[in-house]
Amino acid sequence: MIEKNNSDYLIRMFHVSKSFVAKSALSDISLDIVKNEFVIITGPSGAGKTTFLKLLYLGETASQGQILIDGKNLSRITRKNIPFLRRTFGIIFQDYKLIHTKTVFENIALVLEAAGNKRSYVQKKVKSVLRIVGMEGRNNSYPPSLSGGEQQRVAIARAVVGNPKIILADEPTGSLDPQSAEIIVNLLKKFHKRGATVIIATHDRELIRTTKSRVINLKEGYVQSPKVITI
Amino acid sequence: MIEKNNSDYLIRMFHVSKSFVAKSALSDISLDIVKNEFVIITGPSGAGKTTFLKLLYLGETASQGQILIDGKNLSRITRKNIPFLRRTFGIIFQDYKLIHTKTVFENIALVLEAAGNKRSYVQKKVKSVLRIVGMEGRNNSYPPSLSGGEQQRVAIARAVVGNPKIILADEPTGSLDPQSAEIIVNLLKKFHKRGATVIIATHDRELIRTTKSRVINLKEGYVQSPKVITI
Amino acid sequence: MIFFIRRALQDMNNNKFLHIVTIIIITLSILIVSAFSLFFINANDLMESWKKGIRIMAYIQKNTPEVRILDLKLKIAQTGNVKDVRFISKEEALELLKNQMGQQRSLLNDLNGNPLPDAIEVKLKASIENWEEVEAIAARIESYPLVEDVEYGQKLIGRFTNIFQLFRFIGIAMGVVFFMASVFIVANTIRLLFYSRHDEFEIMRLVGATDGFIKAPFYIEGIIQGAIGGIIGITVLFISFWIISSNIDQGFSSYFFSIRFLPFKLSFGIIICSMFAGWLGCFLSLKQFLKT
Amino acid sequence: MIFFIRRALQDMNNNKFLHIVTIIIITLSILIVSAFSLFFINANDLMESWKKGIRIMAYIQKNTPEVRILDLKLKIAQTGNVKDVRFISKEEALELLKNQMGQQRSLLNDLNGNPLPDAIEVKLKASIENWEEVEAIAARIESYPLVEDVEYGQKLIGRFTNIFQLFRFIGIAMGVVFFMASVFIVANTIRLLFYSRHDEFEIMRLVGATDGFIKAPFYIEGIIQGAIGGIIGITVLFISFWIISSNIDQGFSSYFFSIRFLPFKLSFGIIICSMFAGWLGCFLSLKQFLKT
Ligand SMILES: Nc1ncnc2c1ncn2[C@@H]1O[C@H](COP(=O)(O)OP(=O)(O)OP(=O)(O)O)[C@@H](O)[C@H]1O
Ligand SMILES: Nc1ncnc2c1ncn2[C@@H]1O[C@H](COP(=O)(O)OP(=O)(O)OP(=O)(O)O)[C@@H](O)[C@H]1O
Numbered sequence A, B: 001m002i003e004k005n006n007s008d009y010l011i012r013m014f015h016v017s018k019s020f021v022a023k024s025a026l027s028d029i030s031l032d033i034v035k036n037e038f039v040i041i042t043g044p045s046g047a048g049k050t051t052f053l054k055l056l057y058l059g060e061t062a063s064q065g066q067i068l069i070d071g072k073n074l075s076r077i078t079r080k081n082i083p084f085l086r087r088t089f090g091i092i093f094q095d096y097k098l099i100h101t102k103t104v105f106e107n108i109a110l111v112l113e114a115a116g117n118k119r120s121y122v123q124k125k126v127k128s129v130l131r132i133v134g135m136e137g138r139n140n141s142y143p144p145s146l147s148g149g150e151q152q153r154v155a156i157a158r159a160v161v162g163n164p165k166i167i168l169a170d171e172p173t174g175s176l177d178p179q180s181a182e183i184i185v186n187l188l189k190k191f192h193k194r195g196a197t198v199i200i201a202t203h204d205r206e207l208i209r210t211t212k213s214r215v216i217n218l219k220e221g222y223v224q225s226p227k228v229i230t231i
Numbered sequence C, D: 001m002i003f004f005i006r007r008a009l010q011d012m013n014n015n016k017f018l019h020i021v022t023i024i025i026i027t028l029s030i031l032i033v034s035a036f037s038l039f040f041i042n043a044n045d046l047m048e049s050w051k052k053g054i055r056i057m058a059y060i061q062k063n064t065p066e067v068r069i070l071d072l073k074l075k076i077a078q079t080g081n082v083k084d085v086r087f088i089s090k091e092e093a094l095e096l097l098k099n100q101m102g103q104q105r106s107l108l109n110d111l112n113g114n115p116l117p118d119a120i121e122v123k124l125k126a127s128i129e130n131w132e133e134v135e136a137i138a139a140r141i142e143s144y145p146l147v148e149d150v151e152y153g154q155k156l157i158g159r160f161t162n163i164f165q166l167f168r169f170i171g172i173a174m175g176v177v178f179f180m181a182s183v184f185i186v187a188n189t190i191r192l193l194f195y196s197r198h199d200e201f202e203i204m205r206l207v208g209a210t211d212g213f214i215k216a217p218f219y220i221e222g223i224i225q226g227a228i229g230g231i232i233g234i235t236v237l238f239i240s241f242w243i244i245s246s247n248i249d250q251g252f253s254s255y256f257f258s259i260r261f262l263p264f265k266l267s268f269g270i271i272i273c274s275m276f277a278g279w280l281g282c283f284l285s286l287k288q289f290l291k292t
């Protein structure tokens, strides 16, 4: 391991645990993720992958331990500043979390509008990102009328539309056929090349195999034998 | 192909099409599925797999063509008889469709209660099926507090709890790690051995490779080069 | 049945927030209806007590023998809408007149003899609806032999009687409007409640539940909510009524009529209607959401 | 701002069913409140017109010269709460008495001389609230020199005045209760509406929207719904009023008072309050649902 400068660390976790009522999801996690890293988190169902990601974007707060993102301690972030923290992330949720009463276009535009972008920019940007994920022409569809894979691609489009510094992708290819999955993985890699830090939680062996990168293996909330592979 | 007796056919489709407003999902599908067959439906995202399954359990009605299930024409089934048709199916939905305000136990028990089973039987049966999918002890959890894979396993438990004649599984291993997936596939195979007809819609190449069975390949709503492999 | 009730209660427990808000809305609606009913019933009592002031005086021809007067009294008593008759001798009449005249009684002091006629005072039933009826009865009595003349109240009261009639008409109309509005508020609230849960219906249908199986607990819930809301509403009203009336009653009302709460039957009817509204809400929403 | 209004309208369009049901409930609530206000205002007018019937007669000592009577009249007219005074000579008084007595006037025919005193009739202002005030004024007038005696109305009207007072008190109390009930119905309905959408808030927060960004369109929606519901409610009431009153007015009311619609200010106030209720509903629900 090469010595790192303090400012190189984007995410640092110190003895982080998360337990729910009568259920411990993560135990004593300590790890660092540097800027522009590409990390895969894997592990069996219920291992705590989603919970790990939730702690980063403050979807849950850690029961114990400290998390620093870009040098800021998450436990010190005020309620008011949470939205601004979240804008540094692009999140692909495992269950997509699309708003069913809004069209595909509106769902994606929401991110840009919330960040205060101009209407014309929003229009252009949303259309271009939909083209990239292969969902052009479905602008005005509502999510419930989309197939599982189509919804997932909309969720991906929403995650990347704001050019986030950090992309959190929870099982981003779970509902996708191998070809579409490849397109998505390439998209994530492209953002990685442009400078984003990418964290993917996945079971997909194919994805892990073809993506030579650091793999964090969780099992019942503990990190298993960490191995680092630099790409 | 061996000549089949008419009563051997469980599902017959004649020139079935399904189109939504401004979008055709399935076109001119004709195929037969015999009793106790194990069929995999595959194809890229948006190919029409889910729509195919929906037509069988009358989640959608065909725009054109006829579907016979066990000799009964679906277009002639009255509204009142739809629940009874559906009880012959055990369905794993792509998006699980668990009721968020009911516990895991209640979600699964619902199927048996709706079919008029006794309370004591329901209790025993639900617990045993939860054990099989590895979700024992989560009886009283609500679905939103479960991980993706856990939710999927509950959905699978619900699908098989009523010992259905036909199991429709839409991407049943999409959120599962390889080990859990294998358990589920073995579960489906066990039901198949006991006499159930199993239809799986999936992208999972692993699943297709390890399960030597008939594969129906859909693309943009059309059946591609059908190949039959008997197990 | 027990199974469905159990499911209904479980479900209400699972969706506490929604059900509490719904019950609050039902309670408020019932409170409005029952408060208005209470108000109206008492206002109506007041009007009735007022109407009792209408009297017809039938003046009898001079020198009529007593037996014939008794006959006449009987005859008048048997006339439709007459509640009560009383013979007033000319001496009694003069005494009454003196009392009535107050300051001006001095006029009557140096009177020689009593020029007043004997009379029969006729009280009417409270079921009299308007002034025309009073006039009709008076005309009828005037037509009897031995009756020289009739005189009835001040025209004033007659006019107020008509206004009372209008008041009652408007009151009943408003009661009906409030009642219907409340039923629809309750029904629509329950629709709103169910709309937020129509995914649930869909899922139940997909796993093979019949419409009946899905509906039963929701109907039970709707009816339970209606009942709870209704009972709370009536109870709140009763408590307020009790507090207010125990402070006010002595002061005002005892003279003419006494303030009373809704009759038991009506309270009960309002609760039944609240349950009906709960049922109706379910009926409307389930009809809508269970379409294929 | 325009951006948020656009988003609010778009959102109402996306969730038509929910919003229509909500507006129906608001409309009905407003209808209840405004119907009651209308009823109350007119009933109050009626009471006022009635109260105008209260008169005090001040009887003047015999043989008072005319100038001094004029002085007295002026003095009485300047007494607090007196609206109008009129001199009634003893001749006029006798004539009036004869008219009043009806059948019994024969008594007065063989009168020698006129024993009645001159009098001043005092009309009181409608702002008189209760019988005690009337008594106080009468006592005051009686204390003036030259006034021999005072007489005021039948005690009856006095008692009714007190009942009117009670009626008005109860009416205002009920108006307040109905009003608050309606505000809470509206507010809770909007809570119900938002509850069914709290996943949506959650998603918006997760993608980095600030609370302000999320709230703004919902507040606008709540206010718009309140406004639409209020306007429809008042309009429906106005149309019903217009239809009913154009059929009834001629028949009854013209004698004493005329039926009128809610004053513009009040209608406007009700609509404003309906909007406030919409806002309140948002406030309560958003406070609740935006907790972390
Ligand atoms: N809100 C919660 N309340 C209680 N338990 C929870 C909650 N959220 C997660 N858990 C539990 O914590 C454990 C870890 O959940 P998590 O969602 O992180 O798993 P995961 O690794 O993402 O699994 P999967 O691959 O199935 O998505 C699971 O057993 C889950 O049931
Ligand atoms: N209700 C609907 N309204 C309009 N279009 C629909 C509707 N349902 C499905 N479609 C469209 O029909 C096509 C087929 O959908 P389907 O869900 O069957 O795909 P799928 O093969 O299951 O895909 P995936 O693997 O992504 O789940 C998709 O393009 C989808 O957008």
Ligand SMILES: [Mg+2]
Pocket (backbone or CB within 6 Å): A049, A050, A051, A094, A170, B147, B148, B149
């Ligand atoms: Mg997960």
Ligand SMILES: [Mg+2]
Pocket (backbone or CB within 6 Å): A147, A148, A149, B049, B050, B051, B094, B170
């Ligand atoms: Mg699908």
